[in-house]
Amino acid sequence: MATTDPTATPTTFDLQGKVDRVESTLHESRTAAVALGSNLGNRLETLQGAVDALEDTPGVRVTSLSAVYETDAVGGPADQPSYFNAVAVLRTSLPPQDLLERANAVEDAFGRVRTVRWGARTLDVDILAYEGVRSDDPQLTLPHPRAHERAFVLAPWQDADPQAELPGHGPVSELLAGLGGPEAQGVRLRADLQLRLPE
Numbered sequence: 001m002a003t004t005d006p007t008a009t010p011t012t013f014d015l016q017g018k019v020d021r022v023e024s025t026l027h028e029s030r031t032a033a034v035a036l037g038s039n040l041g042n043r044l045e046t047l048q049g050a051v052d053a054l055e056d057t058p059g060v061r062v063t064s065l066s067a068v069y070e071t072d073a074v075g076g077p078a079d080q081p082s083y084f085n086a087v088a089v090l091r092t093s094l095p096p097q098d099l100l101e102r103a104n105a106v107e108d109a110f111g112r113v114r115t116v117r118w119g120a121r122t123l124d125v126d127i128l129a130y131e132g133v134r135s136d137d138p139q140l141t142l143p144h145p146r147a148h149e150r151a152f153v154l155a156p157w158q159d160a161d162p163q164a165e166l167p168g169h170g171p172v173s174e175l176l177a178g179l180g181g182p183e184a185q186g187v188r189l190r191a192d193l194q195l196r197l198p199e
């Protein structure tokens with residue numbers, strides 16, 4: 001009888017997973033750094049929209065924002081428009097994989113089309129680091145495998161968090177200095193532009 005009783009039928013509903021999520025939302029908050037880039041459309045509006053969308057995510061709070069940098073495109077097809085790049089520092093209770101899913105959803109919401117590797121895009125959202133987590137999973141490599149060699153990442157990251165460290169590589173400020181500073185890679189501060197930290 002018990003097997004036909006609907007109140008006693010096993011279900012695929014993942015109650016434990018749900019409980020784990022609620023628990024993590026309530027109790028655990030970690031620091032993550034996220035790189036934002038845009039070289040198509042209204043670049044500033046898109047970066048601000050991405051910041052707002054991240055802040056609107058349950059379990060995510062944007063705690064610090066960099067200045068806006070205009071940067072020469074690195075890699076991909078020649079003659080791409082320049083990028084606007086920025087970095088947001090977050091406190092989040094989302095696990096890394098959920099944060100990546102949200103980052104990809106925000107890219108999609110801003111019309112990101114994936115065709116050519118490193119091709120022009122309305123919006124790129126990369127997770128630079130998540131607390132001290134190290135992972136070589138190709139779906140989510142942490143820290144970001146190319147962050148240490150990219151002035152378009154390091155210069156805004158240093159703004160948003162002057163004490164930032166890239167796990168396994170050292171202080172962001174030293175990595176940036178080691179590249180010859182922002183200008184050596186065509187990274188220019190746009191002091192006339194600013195992103196707003198959500199209220």
Ligand SMILES: Nc1ncnc2c1ncn2[C@@H]1O[C@H](COP(=O)(O)OP(=O)(O)OP(=O)(O)O)[C@@H](O)[C@H]1O
Binds near residue numbers: 125139141142145
């Ligand atoms: N730290 C990370 N942040 C974002 N995506 C990552 C990360 N590690 C691995 N990935 C994976 O990389 C895949 C390709 O991402 P994407 O197309 O945005 O690359 P890209 O930004 O063009 O290049 P790059 O990885 O050099 O910044 C994503 O589908 C994602 O699963």
Ligand SMILES: Nc1nc2c(c(=O)[nH]1)N=C(CO)CN2
Binds near residue numbers: 038072152
């Ligand atoms: N200047 C600049 N170049 C890039 C960027 C970027 O955000 N800025 N993103 C890339 C893939 O993530 C590839 N090249």
